[in-house]
Every structure is written in C-alpha cells, then in structure tokens.
Amino acid sequence: MHHLVNRSQRGDDVPGNLVPLCLDCHRSITSRLAGWEIVAGAIRCSLTPLELAYCTAKKSRAWLERMYPAGDVTLCSRCKRPAKAQGPREAPRKRKRWVISVPDDAEDGADLLDTLIESARQDLGRADGTPAYFTLVDCLHFFLTSSKAQKAA
Numbered sequence: 001m002h003h004l005v006n007r008s009q010r011g012d013d014v015p016g017n018l019v020p021l022c023l024d025c026h027r028s029i030t031s032r033l034a035g036w037e038i039v040a041g042a043i044r045c046s047l048t049p050l051e052l053a054y055c056t057a058k059k060s061r062a063w064l065e066r067m068y069p070a071g072d073v074t075l076c077s078r079c080k081r082p083a084k085a086q087g088p089r090e091a092p093r094k095r096k097r098w099v100i101s102v103p104d105d106a107e108d109g110a111d112l113l114d115t116l117i118e119s120a121r122q123d124l125g126r127a128d129g130t131p132a133y134f135t136l137v138d139c140l141h142f143f144l145t146s147s148k149a150q151k152a153a
Contacts, residue, residue, distance in 0.1 A: 002026050004043075004051060004068075005058045016054030019043060037069065044068040 001018040002025075005011030021029070021039075029039045047055075047068075055064045120139045 002029065002043075004047075004055050009059070011058065014054070016050045017058075019046070019051065040068045041070065044070045 002021040003011045003013075004017050004019060007013075011017050021043075025039045027033065028036045029043070044064075052064075055068075059067075117136065120136075
C-alpha cells in the first residue's frame with residue numbers, strides 16, 4: 001500500500017490515504033526514479049473522491065498538483081515539479097522604502113509614532129478614529145506631491 005501523503009508528512013493510515021501499488025511502481029514513485037511521472041499520473045487519474053478530499057484537506061490542491069500531476073504535464077528535469085509556461089517576464093517593480101527616524105532620547109518609539117499620526121490626522125482634517133494606515137498613506141501622498149512641486153519650482 002502506498003501512502004498518498006507520506007507518513008513523514010503527517011499522513012495517516014486511513015483508507016483515504018492508501019492506494020495499492022505493485023512493488024516496482026511503489027519504489028519508482030517513492031524514490032522518484034525514472035518514469036515516476038507516469039505512475040503519479042496513473043494514481044492521480046484513479047483517485048476516488050475520498051482520496052482526493054483527504055489529500056486536499058491534509059495538504060492542499062497545489063501540493064496534489066505537484067506530487068501527482070495530472071495527464072501530460074511537462075515536468076522540470078531539475079526539481080521534478082510541473083514546469084511553468086515560459087512567457088515574457090517583466091522586471092519586478094522597485095519597492096519604495098520609508099524610514100521614520102526616532103530621536104535617541106525618545107523613550108518609546110510607538111508613542112512618538114502615535115503622536116505623529118494624531119498630529120497628521122488633525123492637520124489633514126481627518127475624523128478621530130480614522131485608521132492609522134489611512135492617515136499615514138495620506139501623509140505620504142501629501143509629502144510626495146509637495147516635494148515634487150518644490151523640486152519643479
């Protein structure tokens with residue numbers, strides 16, 4: 001009997017996790033020998049609703065796709081995972097990073113940040129209780145637009 005979810009991955013000895021395999025097929029899939037993809041595809045095609053539900057509940061649908069790829073899936077020869085479609089890749093966007101400097105003599109930076117947010121909330125005319133995140137976003141937007149205007153002038 002082959003465990004769909006290995007015991008080392010917290011798979012249980014329950015009917016939804018066990019499928020019968022011959023010795024050669026079992027060795028092929030557990031050791032990832034040549035041709036394991038065919039065995040995995042055959043197992044995937046023969047999964048009962050109980051076995052399918054067990055695998056997705058215990059692990060995930062993505063795990064099931066990776067470990068038991070369905071049909072004619074091209075697998076990466078290096079990592080034996082389904083190969084992604086090769087398309088034009090765009091460069092990742094450069095992330096902006098903001099740093100708020102807190103004076104060394106400040107006892108608690110969180111209190112100082114809360115004070116700054118309250119001050120900004122009042123200056124922007126935001127209602128009390130406005131979430132801090134939205135206040136900070138508005139402040140940063142105001143700061144960016146005013147600094148761009150100053151640079152342009």
